[in-house]
Amino acid sequence: MEQLIVDSRKLYRLPWNMADNGITWLEPTAQCNLNCYGCYRKNIKNSHKSLEEVKHELDFFQSQRKSDCISIAGGDPLLYPHILELVADIKSRGIKPIINTNGIALTKELLHELKKAGVFGFTFHIDSKQGHGRSKEWFGKNELELNELRLHYAQMLADEGGLACSFNSTVYADTLQYVPELVEWAQKHIDIVDTMVFILFRYITPQLPYDFYAGEKKIEWTDVHYHADHEEVTNLIAQDVVKEIRKKFPDFEPAAFLNGTHKADDFKWLLTERIGTKDKIFGYLDNKFLEMVMMVYHWKNDRYLSYASPKTLSLGRATLLNLWSINKSVRKALKKYLKYVGTNPLRGLKKVHVQSIMIIQPVDFMENGDQSMCDGCPDITYWKDKDGNEKLVWSCRLEEPMQYGDFLRTTPRKTHEVEKETEKIHLDQN
Numbered sequence: 001m002e003q004l005i006v007d008s009r010k011l012y013r014l015p016w017n018m019a020d021n022g023i024t025w026l027e028p029t030a031q032c033n034l035n036c037y038g039c040y041r042k043n044i045k046n047s048h049k050s051l052e053e054v055k056h057e058l059d060f061f062q063s064q065r066k067s068d069c070i071s072i073a074g075g076d077p078l079l080y081p082h083i084l085e086l087v088a089d090i091k092s093r094g095i096k097p098i099i100n101t102n103g104i105a106l107t108k109e110l111l112h113e114l115k116k117a118g119v120f121g122f123t124f125h126i127d128s129k130q131g132h133g134r135s136k137e138w139f140g141k142n143e144l145e146l147n148e149l150r151l152h153y154a155q156m157l158a159d160e161g162g163l164a165c166s167f168n169s170t171v172y173a174d175t176l177q178y179v180p181e182l183v184e185w186a187q188k189h190i191d192i193v194d195t196m197v198f199i200l201f202r203y204i205t206p207q208l209p210y211d212f213y214a215g216e217k218k219i220e221w222t223d224v225h226y227h228a229d230h231e232e233v234t235n236l237i238a239q240d241v242v243k244e245i246r247k248k249f250p251d252f253e254p255a256a257f258l259n260g261t262h263k264a265d266d267f268k269w270l271l272t273e274r275i276g277t278k279d280k281i282f283g284y285l286d287n288k289f290l291e292m293v294m295m296v297y298h299w300k301n302d303r304y305l306s307y308a309s310p311k312t313l314s315l316g317r318a319t320l321l322n323l324w325s326i327n328k329s330v331r332k333a334l335k336k337y338l339k340y341v342g343t344n345p346l347r348g349l350k351k352v353h354v355q356s357i358m359i360i361q362p363v364d365f366m367e368n369g370d371q372s373m374c375d376g377c378p379d380i381t382y383w384k385d386k387d388g389n390e391k392l393v394w395s396c397r398l399e400e401p402m403q404y405g406d407f408l409r410t411t412p413r414k415t416h417e418v419e420k421e422t423e424k425i426h427l428d429q430n
């Protein structure tokens with residue numbers, strides 16, 4: 001039997017679900033100061049919600065589900081005029097406020113104010129297809145050249161102190177090659193970079209063999225915000241990324257996942273936890289370790305863990321020395337650590353950190369037209385339909401209920417129709 005790249009049966013299935021989750025997604029504004037190619041939201045000027053509206057959404061979230069953190073996203077939330085009050089409000093509810101931003105509007109002063117307001121951490125979205133909007137020096141740079149910009153933000157957070165630091169990037173067919181070096185870069189900065197997230201690109205394209213329906217009405221797929229008029233690779237899966245990372249880190253081993261709503265062995269969220277210093281990774285924490293962390297955290301806090309603080313993540317040595325007797329992967333990592341220190345005792349002074357690498361694989365279309373989403377979607381957000389019914393919906397597809405009143409259904413299209421459509425688009429373009 002062919003060896004699986006990642007075997008779902010050996011991983012811990014993250015316990016996140018609709019009612020009890022690590023994360024919930026909040027969009028106080030749809031305005032952004034960038035126009036990223038792969039973005040799933042329309043950039044709408046002056047679309048800021050009032051603070052009351054946003055607080056109402058938070059009340060609704062809390063009436064529906066437990067959540068360890070709120071990802072404040074958008075648009076870019078740093079453009080939201082009430083961002084400080086919003087952060088303080090989330091903090092006062094006992095939830096961790098995380099800001100998902102491109103970083104452009106972040107100044108040292110604002111960062112300081114946000115820290116005072118209670119922000120727990122930041123996720124910076126930086127990748128090479130973000131178009132114009134950043135200062136000229138970053139335009140046209142590839143993923144590796146952008147590491148200097150990533151480092152700028154990581155350092156900014158480290159100087160302020162005590163803030164969780166994550167980086168997000170969308171992965172396209174032509175940028176997949178850079179992922180291993182981004183993972184290597186993250187290791188070099190393991191003391192100030194807590195998490196790297198790789199999100200696989202998904203768009204509706206001419207060759208996607210489906211028709212789209214809003215209720216009974218067939219709609220033009222080119223009217224949906226997230227579509228491309230040209231062909232694109234939109235079916236990369238999490239295992240492709242693991243395969244790529246293993247070219248540089250052969251023992252890279254994910255530990256936990258969220259499956260697809262329509263496929264048990266899909267890796268919609270695939271989490272790897274590694275333990276090491278800036279110059280050496282001692283090992284990868286396993287499924288049992290993650291299970292223990294989630295269960296203990298839930299038992300203590302009545303919610304599942306999303307982000308850990310940088311202080312907790314810097315307790316790598318204590319983890320190795322205290323937990324080796326109850327976990328195999330810690331034991332394995334400890335052996336490597338002792339060897340590392342044994343050859344040069346001064347290395348014992350170096351801090352050992354835990355770092356997360358997450359791969360996210362959004363919607364996949366099944367052959368029969370079903371859409372496989374993340375089972376236990378963490379990035380669920382608020383939606384109020386035209387009849388005033390409030391709901392929790394997938395944030396990655398929010399444009400659909402906004403435009404059509406509901407999510408779109410898909411049915412398979414015949415191959416010759418797909419070819420005709422692709423041809424028509426090519427003619428229109430010429």
Ligand code: SF4
Nearest residue numbers: 362374377379395396
């Ligand atoms: S379903 Fe969409 S919004 Fe939810 S976690 Fe998956 S990609 Fe994110």
